[in-house]
Amino acid sequence: MRRVQIFDTTLRDGEQSPGISLSVEEKVEIAHQLARLKVDVIEAGFPITSEGDFEAVSRIAAEVRGPAVAGLARVKFPDIERAWEAVKWAGKPRIHTFVGTSDLHIEYQMRSSREQVVKEAAEAVRFAKSLAPDVEFSPMDATRTEIGYLSEVVAAAVEAGADVINIADTVGYTTPAEFAALLKELQQRVPELKERTLSVHCHDDLGMAVANTLAGVEAGATQVEVAVNGIGERAGNASLEEVVMALATRKDFYGVEVGVDTRQLANTSRMVSNMTGYEVPPNKAVVGRNAFAHESGIHQDGVLKDRRTFEIMVPQDIGLDGNNIFLGKHSGRHALKEAFEELGYHLEGDALNRAFRQFKEIADNKAVTAADLEAIAVDQVGSF
Ligand code: KIV
Numbered sequence: 001m002r003r004v005q006i007f008d009t010t011l012r013d014g015e016q017s018p019g020i021s022l023s024v025e026e027k028v029e030i031a032h033q034l035a036r037l038k039v040d041v042i043e044a045g046f047p048i049t050s051e052g053d054f055e056a057v058s059r060i061a062a063e064v065r066g067p068a069v070a071g072l073a074r075v076k077f078p079d080i081e082r083a084w085e086a087v088k089w090a091g092k093p094r095i096h097t098f099v100g101t102s103d104l105h106i107e108y109q110m111r112s113s114r115e116q117v118v119k120e121a122a123e124a125v126r127f128a129k130s131l132a133p134d135v136e137f138s139p140m141d142a143t144r145t146e147i148g149y150l151s152e153v154v155a156a157a158v159e160a161g162a163d164v165i166n167i168a169d170t171v172g173y174t175t176p177a178e179f180a181a182l183l184k185e186l187q188q189r190v191p192e193l194k195e196r197t198l199s200v201h202c203h204d205d206l207g208m209a210v211a212n213t214l215a216g217v218e219a220g221a222t223q224v225e226v227a228v229n230g231i232g233e234r235a236g237n238a239s240l241e242e243v244v245m246a247l248a249t250r251k252d253f254y255g256v257e258v259g260v261d262t263r264q265l266a267n268t269s270r271m272v273s274n275m276t277g278y279e280v281p282p283n284k285a286v287v288g289r290n291a292f293a294h295e296s297g298i299h300q301d302g303v304l305k306d307r308r309t310f311e312i313m314v315p316q317d318i319g320l321d322g323n324n325i326f327l328g329k330h331s332g333r334h335a336l337k338e339a340f341e342e343l344g345y346h347l348e349g350d351a352l353n354r355a356f357r358q359f360k361e362i363a364d365n366k367a368v369t370a371a372d373l374e375a376i377a378v379d380q381v382g383s384f
């Protein structure tokens with residue numbers, strides 16, 4: 001079965017989220033957790049950008065074992081040297097170099113030419129390869145790059161020795177079907193890609209980062225670039241936990257394997273949220289507080305009889321204790337009875353009916369707490 005590598009960019013693209021600034025210690029702590037999660041690659045930072053980032057990447061490279069450690073660099077020799085100085089301590093060091101390839105980026109951002117960009121990309125990859133055993137090249141804004149030119153740049157990078165080619169949907173512009181078609185055409189035009197790792201890096205500007213990433217896997221990608229809780233530039237990157245759980249839960253459909261220990265997902269999400277100050281919305285897929293919470297009576301009744309009725313994943317898969325029956329105004333008697341049992345009260349018959357009426361009165365106005373349940377149960381038990 002094809003293995004898809006998980007490349008985590010929480011500490012690089014994720015840290016580029018507005019308002020996030022992690023200390024060196026926090027980055028090292030998160031990197032250790034990413035190693036426990038068993039991601040394949042940790043993109044630890046962009047070493048040329050600051051002393052702090054250089055130090056964080058160097059410490060992660062020296063201390064964290066298991067995943068490969070990548071450092072980002074523009075296609076400029078000083079960037080590449082600095083990235084190498086930081087990642088060279090790793091068991092598996094990688095230099096990741098990138099350049100904009102769409103005409104918009106070439107003309108307006110870099111004020112360069114297509115010819116110059118191909119030349120610089122090839123020279124940068126060759127130089128990086130003279131330093132590091134593992135080199136990744138990203139054509140930035142690839143999804144808005146004319147396919148003939150994109151193929152030319154990718155072919156030049158492969159020829160120069162790139163081990164990984166990462167197709168970036170930098171501004172979250174593509175759609176799943178369009179992205180899959182682009183990747184297929186690229187693989188036809190550059191057959192040498194078969195011997196390389198084909199990677200995808202999708203942003204969430206139109207809310208399609210996860211869908212585009214999964215379309216990339218269907219179209220042959222063997223590395224996906226993701227971030228914990230989906231953090232990253234603007235609307236963020238494809239969320240690690242969503243991509244991983246989609247591939248794991250629908251293995252029957254995607255037919256690929258991932259090496260991640262999914263039981264570390266909840267912990268990792270919580271740690272990244274606490275350290276970045278970016279809260280996880282309660283309804284976020286996989287790691288949101290409500291991801292396994294059932295409120296309506298019909299759903300709760302079904303889950304209590306057999307959880308497969310309304311759950312496609314079990315909370316234990318991501319490292320949570322059990323499912324979360326949320327008691328609210330849509331809940332039914334069955335769930336209420338179970339909640340009382342958990343608190344140590346056995347209510348049935350008329351007592352349960354009366355308790356249920358009291359519960360609904362409270363639930364109509366506010367969230368029902370354990371203290372409310374306790375008070376109802378004591379009231380009913382006292383009335384026996
Ligand atoms: O979004 C992007 O294009 C990037 C590259 C550096 C891969 O983050």
Ligand code: ZN
Nearest residue numbers: 013170201233
């Ligand atoms: Zn990005």
